[in-house]
Amino acid sequence: MYFIQPTRDIPQLDYVLETLPSVQMIRIEDIDLYDPTIIAIADVQDYLTHKWSLPTIVLAFDSEGIALAQAWEIGALAGWLWNNLPSNPHKALSKIDAQYKRNQDSRDLPSAAELQKRLLPNPIELTNYKVETLFKPSAYLSGDWFDYWKISDKELMFYLADVSGHGVTSSLLTSWMAAFHGRSKSPRELIKKLNGMLVQENIEKHITMISGVLNLETHSLRWSSAGHYPxxxxxxxxxxxKVLNTSSFPLGLTADLEVEEFECTLNKQARFIICSDGALEPFDGGLSEQFEQLVYHLKNQSFQAPEHVADDIAILSLKRIN
Structure with a gap:
């Protein structure tokens, strides 16, 4: 941490510096040369005068309560007294530093969410087909993900995945999948590769997924599921x-994951739709009742995600238009 050299006379300065021997003394005029994410300790009057951007703990005299209040109003992390430091200042500094870093992480979440959305696939023009999607995180970051890309002039590969849990770890796995899939050419191959990586790295998360390959000319669709519901x-x-039920395990539970591949044909005006389980949340009742209502609204194209959702929602639809 930094200690900004006071510009006024502080009788207790030597005592404070002896109590905090690990701090680095810097001058006010050099502040711009230092890391703006490291916490500084400074005299309250200097802080109020110069209003620098370093995260700062201010020190004041007993009679400077108003100055402390003003410092807190403009962003000081904490206020101590020159002649009455905390009984364990190192522990107090560690707590303030940890809280500051947590707050910084929280401030970064909107930017992280925007970056995650940019990783979603761009709209794509396809012969005979239209791709429609919905992506709604329950918080800033989502553990639900979908992607699609051409593996040949006439074949489109796609998947929709749901990572267990919420938060940063789950969202990082969605980014990892987005970077990893390009070498796979079949649903079975993609699922087996992702499962092998999860098991090998011993990541304490599991992923459910539906993946498929659609032939845009013959309209045949080969697909596999890894424990995914709905x-x-x-x-x-x-x-x-037509509900395409399967029985299988999610990714990340066992190295010996059995992956079946199924095939069907999409007739004219058919829609193939896959959803994450968050799509069930807007509906009342048990799982069966929720699924029935979801099917009803998808069939009638009347599904609407609530403004605030308890679980991430992702939907991917492939519609044959010719």
């Missing part, structure tokens, strides 16, 4: 929805 659904005009 299941994929196919909607066709004047037909009952």
């Amino acid at each position: 299941p994929a659904i196919i909607f066709e005009p004047n037909q009952a929805p």
Whole structure:
């Protein structure tokens, strides 16, 4: 930490410096040369006069209560007295530093959320098909993710994944998947590779996923599921929805993950839709009742995510338009 040399006479200065021997003394005129994320300790009057941007703990005399209040109003982290330091100043400094770093992390979350959204796939023009998506995190960062990309002139590969839990770790795994998938050419290969990496790195998270490859000319769709719920659904005009149930384990639980690949054909005007389990949250009842309501609203294209959601929501739809 830094200690900014006071510009006025401080009788207790030597005592304070002896109590805090690990601090680095710097001069006010040199502040701009130092790391702006490291906490400084300074005299309250210097802080009020110069209003620097370093995170600062201010020191004041007994009679300077108003000055302390003014310093807190403009951003001081804490206020101590020159002649009455905390009984364990090193411990107090560690707590202030930890809280400051947590607050900085929180301030970074909106920027991190914007960066995560930029990693989502760009809209894509496809022969015979239209891709529609919905992405709504429950907080700043999402553990739900989807992606799609062409693996040939006539084939589109895609996946939708749901990482267990919430927060930074789950969102980092979505970014990891976005960077990792490019070498995979089939749903089974993608799932097996991701599972192997999770197990090898011993990351205490599991991921459910549906992945597939759509042939844009023949309209055949090969897909695999890794423990994902809700299941994929196919909607066709004047037909009952087709729920594509499977039984499998999520990624990250076992190295010997068995992955089946299924195949179906998308007829004219068919919609193949996959969702994360957050899409069930807007509906009342048990899991079966929630799923029935989700299917109803997806079929009628009336699904709307609430303004505030308890769980991340991601939806990926592939619609055949010709």
